[in-house]
Amino acid sequence: MVATTTTPAPEQDRAGIVALATQALDIEAQALLGLKQRLAGPSGEAFAQAVRIVLACKGRLVVMGMGKSGHVGRKIVATLASTGTPSMFVHPAEAHHGDLGMVTPGDVVLAISNSGESEELTALLPVLKRQGVPLLAMTGRPGSSLARHADVVLDSAVEQEACPLNLAPTASTTAQMALGDALAVALLELRGFKAEDFARSHPGGSLGRKLLTHLRDVMRSGAAVPRVSPQAGFGELMSEMSAKGLGAAAVVDAHGRVAGIFTDGDLRRKIEAGVDLRTVLAGEVMTPGPRTIRDDVLAAEAVSLMETHRINVLLVVDADGVLVGAVNTNDLMRAKVI
Structure with a gap:
């Protein structure tokens, strides 16, 4: 040729x-x-x-x-x-x-x-x-x-x-x-x-996914959510994070309410600061009062919150503040909400 x-x-x-x-x-x-x-x-x-x-x-x-x-x-x-x-x-x-x-x-x-x-x-x-x-x-x-x-x-x-x-x-x-x-x-x-009406006639399109997909449809829930108590040792905290692959772990009290979060970024910062992590407890290294979101909102709201505050993980709670799920940017990308 x-x-x-x-x-x-x-x-x-x-x-x-x-x-x-x-x-x-x-x-x-x-x-x-x-x-x-x-x-x-x-x-x-x-x-x-x-x-x-x-x-x-x-x-x-x-x-x-x-x-x-x-x-x-x-x-x-x-x-x-x-x-x-x-x-x-x-x-x-x-x-x-x-x-x-x-x-x-x-x-x-x-x-x-x-x-x-x-x-x-x-x-x-x-x-x-x-x-x-x-x-x-x-x-x-x-x-x-x-x-x-x-x-x-x-x-x-x-x-x-x-x-x-x-x-x-x-x-x-x-x-x-x-x-x-x-x-x-x-x-x-x-x-x-309205846009919601348009989405209902375009459920397969990107707008449909953004306006019709609820967070509960894409979040991790149950045993898939990494969580430890404030009294958990650092080894237990890292084990939970590694096993669940979220990039973070929630720290919850005895009633399941969110007390704090510990992320991969927190780990890097603690190491850079020279903190001896062998003896610390989860409650001592967590970031208290993290951003959370309700489970009954649209997934697009989670995207907006994460982009606004430049975070990669969100903990999902119910009306009483009890941890019911978690989501990261990879979860939202797989659901094609991002």
Whole structure:
């Protein structure tokens, strides 16, 4: 096999390529600015009305679109569904062959078509009207067939496509996607949707783990927690620390309440200070009144506390201050909370 090398493009070629890219971005940016200006003016009431209709919907927001508009529609559905608005995508062509049965009287339909004349969509309009389903249209032609049959028209018109031929959907699909995001954000805010709600629909993501994982789910508990009494000798203290591998040991009183902690860092500092450790007791070398955390909090709170105070180990207590667990940074990393 003959190795090949890539010859860097001449500077003028690079400049020309970048110019094409920036021109496309300029056109799309202008499309979004135009969309913003219309929303601040006459289009604003239509947008607000669409939001009110979706908020009042007892079913789902059913999104439809052909071609590139269909791809945009699928993304809008994904965003809406993850931010508190039950949504689904129905392909217009498949709707003609049975999938229209997915649309129920309690739903709202959002039909997306830049031209507003997509044959597969317009052919569905009489059926949707007979069902009495509210119809929202997102189109670049407010005078189109789709717009004329819609209850509310969301104007997504653009002056030109980023495509040099002004043919391939580029700026128009950007405008559609941005308008869909604006719809999702408005609905999210008005529903009072919070980060915890987002996490519940993303349990496998990092945010879901941070907001749904409780400390009791990841902490060490029972015999896995290194603990000694204040009267324990230094040998017993070190044995307990070595056996449990936490990097520290809790010092607890007769009732199991935390009196102090002794860490690997404390050991290093005692050795550096020349302390004779052979005869000391745990209560004499421990750090009294260590940072503790309740077992009923989120694991993310433990991360925040450890980062704030620059500590690697936290002792976990119940409402009475009794030691019930312990956690270190490695435990939180394994749980992917960090």
